[in-house]
Amino acid sequence: MAYSQEIFLEATNRLSERRQSAIRNAEYTREQLFQEIPRLQEIDFELQSIGASIAKSVIKAPSGGQESIEQLSERSLSLQEEQDRILEEHHIRKNVFEPRYHCEKCKDTGYIEHDNRTDICECLTKLMSDIAGERLSDNLSLKDYTFDSFDLKYYSQSPDSEGRIPFNRMSKIYRYCVDYADHFTPHSKSLLFMGATGLGKTHLSLAIANAVIRKGMSVIYTTAPDILFKLEKEHFSYKYADQEDTYQSLLKCDLLVLDDLGTEFSTEFTRSTVYNLFNSRLMAGKPMIISTNMMIDEMINAYSQRFFSRVIGSCDRLDFIGEDVRQLKNT
DSSP: OOOOOHHHHHHHHHHHHHHHHHHHHHHHHHHHHHHOOOOHHHHHHHHHHHHHHHHHHHHOOOTHHHHHHHHHHHHHHHHHHHHHHHHTTTOOOTTTOOOOSTTTTTTTTTTEETEEEEEEEEHHHHHHHHHHHHHHHHHSSSOOOTTTTTTTTOOSSSSSSSSSHHHHHHHHHHHHHHHHHHTTTTTEEEEEEEEETTHHHHHHHHHHHHHHHHHHOOOOEEHHHHHHHHHHHHHHOOOOOHHHHHHHHHSSEEEEEEEEOOSOOHHHHHHHHHHHHHHHHTTTOOOOEEEOOHHHHHHHHHHHHHHHHHHHHHHEEEEEOOSSSSHHHHH
């Protein structure tokens, strides 16, 4: 599952903060209990002394100090039993002195040792997914873009000038998007949302993104003007390393949502970048959701017949129809 280096670093930093917080809280609890129950501190001190004595005995007399080690071990066991009794009498959990980590599997390190190999813990993967969702939410209020909040009542049930019934068409598109999100994998088919402004293309693409993030997969949502301006600025400012990082993030995420294609300032650079980005993800078997207000002939003129043929041949095309929902909501 691909996440940018930036998201990975932020996730590992958060895990480190969680771990340090758990350790600090355990130490604070220890100090509080020692003040309230001095005998616990005496036991703790003696247990540490016994541990040090056993270690010294092993080093100095690996084979001859067995009797001394057994006596120390018996004393240690007796002290631990006394400590447990005191805690039980005061209705305190037995492992009160141990840090309470957010993830007990990895102790908030993000990694688990298993069969002589190191694996990434699911908590680190989940945290990276959460951060990806937060970043999407920074641009748009993600909670507002769900399938539940998509309202079909704004689509007319009367035929339009071409004899199409917007409510029926949009109901089918809605069900398709729900099913697509339910069965999404990092190798799902790409989608092309076409239609005039205000018909729900952004809402449904973000509802899919929302569902994909909840599955623990990585999503990047961006508008074509924003990302192409960023890439173009990095390129012509000779910030090639930054440009490569941005491009790789766009390529590696499980789902890329590219909104408002065709509203960017068109240059040879932007046209070739759009084609290369789509083609690279297609070759890697990674899906995109592209939304555009452009008509077919406008897309061909803006990007080329080759690009349009590539998109149409690789995407499921959904044509949105109806009246501008945003205007209808305002009135």
